[in-house]
Amino acid sequence: MSAEYDLAVRNATAVTAADVQHCDIGVRGGRIVAMAERLGAASRDIDAAGRLVTPGGVDSHCHLDQPMSDGSVMADDFRSGTVSAACGGTTTIIPFACQAKGQSLQAAVDDYHRRAEGKALIDYGFHMIVSDPTPAVLNDELPRLIRAGYASFKLYMTYDDLKLNDRQIIEVLALARREGAMTMIHAENADCIAWLTERLLAAGMGAPIGHALSRPMAVEREATHRAISFAELLDVPLLIVHVSGREAIEQIRWAQGRGIRIYAETCPQYLFLTEAVLEKDAPLGYGCICSPPPRDEANRQAVWDGLENGTFHVLSSDHAPFRLAGDKGKHVAGEKPSFDRVPNGIPGLETRMALLMSGGVQSGRLDLNTFVALTSTNAAKLYGLYPKKGTIAVGADADLVVWDTGRAFTLTNAMLHHNVDYTPYEGQPLNAWPAITLSRGEVVWDGESPQGAAGRGEFLRAERPVTAQPKQRPGATRRWLEAISGGQPQHG
Ligand code: URP
Ligand code: ZN
Ligand code: ZN
Secondary structure, three states, X not given: OOOOEXXXXXXXXXXXXXXXXXXXXXXXXXXXXXXXXOOOOXXXXXXXXXXXXXXXXXXOOEOOOOOOOOOOOXXXXXXXXXXXXXXXXXXXXXXXXEOOOOOOHHHHHHHHHHHHOOOOOOEEOOEEEOOOOOHHHHHHHHHHHHHOOOOEEEEEOOOOOOEOOHHHXXXXXXXXXXXXXXXXXXOOOHHHHHHHHHHHHHOOOOOHHHHHHHOOHHHHHHHHHHHHHHHHHHOOOEEEOOOOOHHHHHHHHHHHHOOOOEEEEEOOHHHHOOHHHHOOOOOOOHHHOOOOOOOOHHHHHHHHHHHHOOOOOEEOOXXXXXXXXXXXXXXXXXXXXXXXXXXXXXXXXOOHHHHHHHHHHHOOOOOHHHHHHHHHHHHHHXXXXXXXXXXXXXXXXXOEEEEEOOOOEEOXXXXXXXXXXXOOOXXXXXXXXXXXXXXXXXXXXXXXXXXXXXXXXXXXOOOOOHHHOOOOXXXXXXXXXXXXXXOOOOOO
């Protein structure tokens, strides 16, 4: 008798963002086709008795093989990055096709497809980074790309080679409203940073801690409030990325309380690190230069509170891989460069899920459903991949993590599969790690080594997310929006 399923994950404690079920999960053709107390025969069984099974992680903010303007080269491409992600329980990534100023957006997307081609172990979508919103981009390329499955993009308020001015941000948000796209924003005040950087360097404060001093909380708070005001003005959803501390969180909660559609993301670096990692003699000072910077202990606690009280929707890694050794990574500008000449970002694709399972769930701060929502479901919903990704349900892709939660160990970089020569979390005690990661029903991590062929990962076209659809709320459509567009979003 032929087996009914290609695979059955038996006796699972299957956790979604909504519930916990004790069941078998039947997989056929890479998709979940049945969930029941007891399923029939399968070609292959995985016994998950006593194990948590969660949806594979969706890491919706990571940088792989992204061209850099300062001569540095990212250490992870789509091969090493997706292997690393899979070994840490992530089955979908959404990195960035980054438009350089002067480049067409379509050319950036085409280039990024070439970089991914034949390399990915797990499935991937693209966000775009819009750095040059020319009339051709606004009137033609961006609307066309949004409709073609690139339904989200990031805007920067800082970094000279990427930042938009306020007028440009407003233009792009108006387009996002019209097209039903999701906008992410990096909220830091560029002029404050430039002024402070100049003064700090003049005062001889070029060491890594100068990076934190050049970007104090007020710099992030001000830009966060400004971005929120634009979203309110246009009645369009906006997701604030990599939020680092209390004052930005206060702005976000204020906006959410007023019914402004503000979504928020944070990252493990703001939950597990403080600015002490940038101090003199800290071994990974250059390695921990990222923006916004990790802050003090009180801010770190405020970010945990924000996860607990529902302010945040997404926990991403913001993996930005630069090696400490050699002259193409953190030290592209020399052995002891001033902080402003160090490529920003830290690695974290592989450690994101286990850090939150250990530090969030097993410490008693978060329940399992919140863990799933933050690491998988909400990102899939916000970026148009749900319910194919982000849940355990009949019809969803069989992207699953079977957890080992019964073993205490210490994290070291030697355990990891990225191509970066450090982890900011070296020495972190953990008591959870994926025992098995399944991508569309295939084992891509078996607890000891990555499995599966490079190139098996598929590109995911995003639907325009439900969360970005314009709302017809009485009284919510601003009078000025009615005046300039007849009140009706033109997306259809
Ligand atoms: O420092 C960071 N976060 N680097 C990566 C680029 C970005 O702004 O997300
Ligand atoms: Zn950013
Ligand atoms: Zn980033």
